[in-house]
Amino acid sequence: MDRLIEERDFWLGTSGLDGAPHSSPVWLVEVGGVLYFFSERTTIKARNLKLNPLVVLHPPGASLVTIVHGAVVDLGQPTDHPDVLSAFVTKYDMPGDIDFLPLDPAADQYVLYRVEPDRAFAWDLADYEASQQRWYREATEPA
Numbered sequence: 001m002d003r004l005i006e007e008r009d010f011w012l013g014t015s016g017l018d019g020a021p022h023s024s025p026v027w028l029v030e031v032g033g034v035l036y037f038f039s040e041r042t043t044i045k046a047r048n049l050k051l052n053p054l055v056v057l058h059p060p061g062a063s064l065v066t067i068v069h070g071a072v073v074d075l076g077q078p079t080d081h082p083d084v085l086s087a088f089v090t091k092y093d094m095p096g097d098i099d100f101l102p103l104d105p106a107a108d109q110y111v112l113y114r115v116e117p118d119r120a121f122a123w124d125l126a127d128y129e130a131s132q133q134r135w136y137r138e139a140t141e142p143a
Helices: 002-006 044-051 082-091 125-131
Strands: 010-015 021-026 029-031 034-040 054-058 064-074 110-124 133-136
Touching: 002 064, 010 044, 021 034, 021 044, 029 082, 034 044, 034 082, 044 064, 110 125
Parallel strands: none
Antiparallel strands: 010 021, 010 054, 029 034, 034 110, 054 064, 064 110, 110 133
8 A cells, every 4th residue: 555655646447327437637645544535526537436436546657556446435525534634735735736625614516535445456567577466355244
């Protein structure tokens, strides 16, 4: 997960009702071992996620690769999660970043998502054979 924490920008893949793929950039933070991103509710990605929560998420580079597959959970207003918002403010601290963060409690157009990974793949292209890593969530028996 270190690679994901260190990266600034990510690509999020979703699919529409007709199955058509959609890719869009997002900002991502980790709080307590959990990954979060936000969006405006009117975006294509948010509309897709309302219908189908399955996603693929990865940083933009092709040399140091980490790809996460999973589902997301809609957590509602980002301002209802101050610890997560604080992580966004800390990580995205370049001039002008603050203008794109969902910090206004009166702005109800934003939604915060929690990523629930199912599997992940990583490698370093410089040492592809030795660096390959795979992670799968353990299957649990229903109670």
